[in-house]
Amino acid sequence: MIKHLRSAADLDAATATLILDTAAEMAALSGREVKKLPALRGRTVVNLFYEDSTRTRISFEAAAKRLSADVINFSAKGSSVSKGESLKDTALTLQAMGADAVVIRHSASGAPHRLANWVEGSVVNAGDGTHEHPTQALLDAYTMRSRLGRLDGLKVAIVGDVLHSRVARSNVLLLTTLGAQVTVVGPPTLIPLEVGAALSDKTQVSYDLDAVLPESDVVMMLRVQTERMQDSYFPSAREYSRRYGLDVPRLKRLPEHAIVMHPGPMNRGMEIAPEVADSPRSTIVEQVANGVSVRMAVLYLLLGGK
């Protein structure tokens, strides 16, 4: 088993599949009256969050607690971080406290790689800058597999601000590893250069959402920050929404079995219409539930739980 999960590229197909299979076993447990497993009893998991992300932190916290690990939440606010302590010194502190795993969310791309130099335990990337968010990709893959029964050969459209999206990067890497066919869709200003060469040469690029939809088994809508408008990535929220938003007419262009995903938090009415978000095809709430199972599987496997 790998030691760290810093990038979805750390996972080969066998390892990724093992995580998804383990997550399925974890999910079966959540139906039981007593949800807790003793697997990580006596182990310490630190949630080191330099960015506010209540949903991701809670998800990791629930995952660790269901495995009986001791959980320490270390957030940038109200800690030594706000006094300007360096990542290295924070890492050495966590090391001294005997952290077996550090789950890190950070606004700087690559912070988990840096952290892994300074702690002996496992490092789990819970989102770093505009780089990656591998557990989100795992839970997305898990959701697709449970809804559609497979990943191999699945056609997945990832739509929106791919340039700044850590969710998109991790998903492209993981999904292509697992045999899916990924198309990234968005205005050219928000598609990173050489995305195919960078992530997977099987990745396709399209600027035309309407053309891609009829061919898609999965549409994953990315959050688009309205600040991007100020930086001329697109002219206005309205124009963005018209060209790349998933509304009801566009939903109808999808094949009947196709599902709609969103990593959240959503801008309802911007990249996704409320009717679409709340439709039976939407997996958005399921994704949250699956997040706990997948993160349980990741912690369990990385820490060699018994």
Place this chain on the structure above:
Amino acid sequence: MAYLLKGVSVLGAAPTDLLIKDGVISDKTDKDAVVIDAAGLVALPGLVDVHTHLREPGREDAETVETGSRAAALGGYTAVCAMANTSPVADTAGVVEQVWRLGREAGLVDVQPIGAVTVGLAGKQLAELGAMADSAATVRIFSDDGFCVADPKLMRRALEYVKAFDGVIAQHAEEPRLTEGAQMHEGEVSTRLGLTGWPAVAEEAIIARDVLLAEHVGSRLHVCHVSTAGSVEVLRQAKARGVRVTAEVTPHHLLLTDELAAGYDPVFKVNPPLRTSSDVMALRQALRDGVIDVVATDHAPHAVQDKECEWSYARPGMLGLETALPIVLSVFGEQWDLIADRMSIAPARIAGLDGHGGDLTKAGTPANLTLVDPSASWVVDPSGLASRSRNTPYAGMTLPGRIVATFLRGEATVLDGKAVK
């Protein structure tokens, strides 16, 4: 003191004896001269760096004029041009004279201050360029390095103004609007790493503009740290038209690529960023062709805490003085005439440093030279460097070429590979 270099090879020529006496290369004899067995050693004119950051005044924790001078001498340099982005900025006669005096006191290399183009490097108002030119430091190169003189009108005025004292503007070519938040070369690797890209065109667009401005006003332009294949083409065309432009390339841009960012170790973060292997190949060819005139180190020492952090928070820059010649040797091999021209003769000419880059075969040439053992190789150990900082990207690499001795106006600054002071 006189030195007799026995059996030395000047620029790779047949072994000969070279007498250094009274500060010059001498054709006389001196039986009291200290004899140095120079068999197997190659003599080069003392290297000249047109782009060094010595950090003093302001960041003496990263480097001082003295420690940087020692690093330079150990790297085979006899003259370095100290960039203006100190604190306070070298934008007045007072600051450039201070740096110049500190260099004289250290006495290991000639420290030639570069003056800022604009007050505080802010890009708004010309600094007192004439006062710096007239000062004891006799500044001839002006640069806002670290920042681009982005305002085209201001750049035009600066280019024109320094004609009065044969000055040259050394431009840090980086269109700031195209590099907001930039962390590394924009391309495949930046996409994979999720780091904001620094596109090649941000450099090329400024160089294209500036060669046109220099042509229009008939002034001298020097382009700092050229890093892209596209920039090379712009320069090639400008030179073919007769524009008075010179350009430099750093050792790291001749060797390293953006793939090194993959581990997010900020020791590889530099501005302009490491580019692709095709850029590296174009830069090597440009240096061979003379489209790029000189190798300049852009020696940029940084304190440990400014590198031991997240990539995005780290300061850009790498050490260069002690490894420049070995890197160039490893890239180009023992092409001594090329090395002497690009690392000594041409930079001395650009900087107006008479007495450096002279012909070592002529009696009377100021004895500014360095002795290299091309057959020796060494492993770069950051803690063994003379610089006060440790941010070398070459740690652990085995490099060819050891500097055995360096002489500044006939006085040894390095002997047996060790600084004399």
